[in-house]
Amino acid sequence: MAKYEDEQNIREIESRIDIVELVSETVNLSRKGNNYWGLCPFHQEKTPSFSVNQDKQMYYCFGCHVGGNIFSFLMKKDGLEFKEALEILAAKAGIEIARPQDRKIIDQRKQIIAVNNAATQYYQEMLISPQGKTARDYLEKRGMIAETISNFKLGYAPDEWNSIEEYLLKKGFTAEIVKLSGLIKRSDNQNRFYDLFRNRIIFPIFQYRQDVVGFGGRSLGEALPKYLNTAETELFSKRKNLYGLSQARESIREANTAYLVEGYMDCIKLQQSGIKNVVASLGTALTEDQAHILRRYTEKVIVLYDGDEAGQRETIRAINVLLGANLKAEVVSLPAGKDPDEYLDNYGKEGFLQFIQNNKYSDIEFKLNRHLLATPTLDLDSKINIINRLKDEIMGLASAMEKDFYIKLLAQKLKVEENIVYQELQPRHNHQHISHNRNNIEILRDNNKYGKYGIQEKILAAMLKDDEVFTTIKNRIGIKFFVNPDYQALVEIYDQLLGEQAEKARDIRYMASSEGLDAAYARVAMLMDEANLDEAREVEEFIRRVEQKKAEALWQRVFEQLDILGDTGDFDSVLSFILKLDKFTNATREGGIQ
Structure with a gap:
């Protein structure tokens, strides 16, 4: 959060915004003694354990052990960075916090959001126009219903070189801000600009406040790459965004679990089926930034990547990133060649949920299974190698019961005695350390x-x-x-x-x-x-x-x-x-x- 030396704005905002009033916008509070009490907005409970102290301007939940001040409350509730919470509360308090050198950047971001919102409307109009028939047919074939298309504001970019540029300029946006939005791209000979998205289904990418910060596009022809994202801008970085989060965040918080999938379609189809707590990693390997965003809403992530070899390799990477963000990681191994969207089409929501229940593994179980698949012959060296690969993760577990579970599992899978596995997992004594x-x-x-x-x-x-x-x-x-x-x-x-x-x-x-x-x-x-x-x-x-x-x-x-x-x-x-x-x-x- 803010540096101690830069606390003047924080003090001023806190003096104007009462935490009881702020929390009361979300939580029904009742006064008992010195504190106000209500049902915690961050976990499900029947008996109030969420306490707000007006004198100290602090809150604390004795159930989930979350607490802080007005800034951390807004950050936790809406999944914001401190700077974002500061801007919102400053506006609420009627305080100007931007330094002169920051004002240009803030104004620029607002203009790019306006450009993106206008572009979203244009792409939606194109989808329902005669030009969008191929795109509509594709979405219908993929099982998208009208309500879903509307909720995710899906659209279509026509197969033209300058359609979005001309539309935005007619709307009154400057050529400079349209360039900065990343929706147009300079040609190789540098003489002109052309539309980034052409003949593609458009997937707007939303931020927490329903602002469109970027776009993804799926090609309907032979153009490569099949999926394309907006270029990095002042507003958008695909490393720092998750597709579907604006629609899924409340469901993720309620379930204290997020499903992580690879693609836009997987995310949309699962949410359409009623499995709402789903996000996608924008077609890239999961990043530390994305994992930390998830950490604001949940403690557990279930990875649902494709069942092919590439998907399984990415699953290992995702697990390690999630663990690095102090998230519990679980994995569902889909059949080879299947993605969540296809499995859902074949077996329906209930069949899909049953498959998840029967094929869900902890991060250690998944890695063990991968090691076993990669080891055709379980000779002595292979067994020692597998134990050594998992040693740090097993011995790093806080729970003795979890350690015991994995010792038994290793013994069973490797066909060795439990006490031998236990001895192999122990650290080697080194008197110098x-x-x-x-x-x-x-x-x-x-x-x-x-x-x-x-x-x-x-x-x-x-x-x-x-x-x-x-x-x-x-x-x-x-x-x-x-x-x-x-x-x-x-x-x-x-x-x-x-x-x-x-x-x-x-x-x-x-x-x-x-x-x-x-x-x-x-x-x-x-x-x-x-x-x-x-x-x-x-x-x-x-x-x-x-x-x-x-x-x-x-x-x-x-x-x-x-x-x-x-x-x-x-x-x-x-x-x-x-x-x-x-x-x-x-x-x-x-x-x-x-």
Whole structure:
């Protein structure tokens, strides 16, 4: 989000827009105590767990753990970038935020949108004209109904060299802005421009606000490529857009799942059938930008690429991109030579959904199956190779049950004992890579003691609420002890602010926003009012528990180090280490763990 130093506009906007009023446009809120409560707009629930605090101008959902301020609420609700949310809220507040040097770009983007909207209307008119008969016949043959054609604003670009250019110029657009839209292209000899799309079915590509940002076109003749996208413009990049998202985003959010397909037709046909939570990656390999867009709406993506070899290779790439964006990735393997559109035509919606249910694999299962198909003979080396290829992903799983599932699956598929698979998955010991980090000690996990809050939240709330508590804890045990990485980041930001300028510490939420920590801070901020710490007693208890954990961790390292030194046979080093250990033991008895 915004940089801390650039917060003036943010402060001004927040002073004019009340979060309760903003959220109430979407959520029916009821006041209970200091907070307003309602059903969360970001996940399905029957009992309200979505809380809005008017004094702090923050929201937090205790069900899905999403939280933040007016900017993050709009970003999450509409799938926006911060800059987009800032522009919308600034307009709502009646504040001019554009710098003079940005105004030209903003105006240019608005003009390109106007050009695209006009072009969309033209292409729609051409589709229903006599010239569009071939295109209409094609769409009918592909099973498109009139309502779908209208919803997606499909159109037709006639087989003419300058039809869209002439239409737009007659509409009053300048030649320069028509060029910038990417709808016309300069000829090789540079003497003239011609229409990019000719004799093609047109697929407008929408942004979140139903603005047309670009186009795709499918050739109806022999012209190549079969599919063509608008050139990269100030407004459009195919790497940063997903086809069908404007129609699918609410369904994706409700299902907390998105289906990812390759083509326009696959996306449209699935949505037409009633499977609404579908998007397409604009005919390119899935990009990191596209994955991060999906992450705004869902936690899980099911990849539904074509069943041919090329489609399966792209599936592997897509899985890795999705995992890199912290999305759960699953795969449906279609029969070879089939795409989702064809399968839907053959078996209908119910048959298609049943096929998905019976042929859905996790990312690891899919990769394992691919490795097995590529390995005709499962000799010893092949088995070891397959385990090694999947080792990092399996051992990186947080759930012990998931690890156990894949160990059993590997044992079954490779026809080896489970304990052998388990041993092969273990990291090889390397005495040169022992961690000596003595700072990050996990505090005890005790999330039931304080109801819906855990000890981490209670202590962090106390530290951010009271500088004296913060200083006491820092001086006694330091600040590197939080299990939750977001909480650890918050306390380090606060420490930095205190060191720079004490009065800035109260504005930690601006820094939290800039680091993407809105939800973590919102949760802790909600607790500051609820927290009824007997601070002197509970802070002291917390310090004691952290010291105890430090001691346990240190002794664990002691025994590990003794094992290593014993393995080397270097008994002089063992003796030296024991002498140091004796000094350490005396120090802990006298003054505690530092």
